Amino acid sequence: MKAYRSRLVIALMAVSLIVAACSSTTDSNEVADTTMADDMDMEGAGEFSFGSPMEGGDVDHVIEITAMDDFSFSPKNVAVQSGEVVTFRVTNAGAIPHDFVLGTEEMQDEHEAEMAEMSGDMDMHSEPNVFSLEPGETKELTWHFTDSGSIIFGCHQPGHYAAGMKGSVLIGS
Numbered sequence: 001m002k003a004y005r006s007r008l009v010i011a012l013m014a015v016s017l018i019v020a021a022c023s024s025t026t027d028s029n030e031v032a033d034t035t036m037a038d039d040m041d042m043e044g045a046g047e048f049s050f051g052s053p054m055e056g057g058d059v060d061h062v063i064e065i066t067a068m069d070d071f072s073f074s075p076k077n078v079a080v081q082s083g084e085v086v087t088f089r090v091t092n093a094g095a096i097p098h099d100f101v102l103g104t105e106e107m108q109d110e111h112e113a114e115m116a117e118m119s120g121d122m123d124m125h126s127e128p129n130v131f132s133l134e135p136g137e138t139k140e141l142t143w144h145f146t147d148s149g150s151i152i153f154g155c156h157q158p159g160h161y162a163a164g165m166k167g168s169v170l171i172g173s
């Protein structure tokens, strides 16, 4: 199992490198459609120090999180293990929209600044670590964690993050 995981990690890293190599040669134009994130001026989009998004495949566990109108997430702190594939199933239990942004504190700060700049109208569909939830809506994000440490999930609707609408993901080794 461990060996399989390691090979998977290596394979994913190889894919990331190929993708990175492709997107740095956009003058060939053939891969223009795959570089939407670059057009959004999202530095490092597609590269995450704490792992990578995943679609399909086995999920080790599902973490249910509720977003609420008192600018909080429940639970506020969750724990995963490096090497795990985890699905975050997030439900907006409030009456106003909320976001779920998974990232380092630095990424949260950048995202907050971008949202402020764009008056909350930012199109976030091209970012694999981000989604928005209408009231009552549930969405999922599946992530393969490949490094230990601590990251944050936050809501960047205007004023929410500053009001403390965030939680932490402790990634154990």
Ligand SMILES: [Cu+2]
Pocket: 067, 071, 097, 098, 099, 155, 156, 157, 160, 165
């Ligand atoms: Cu919110």
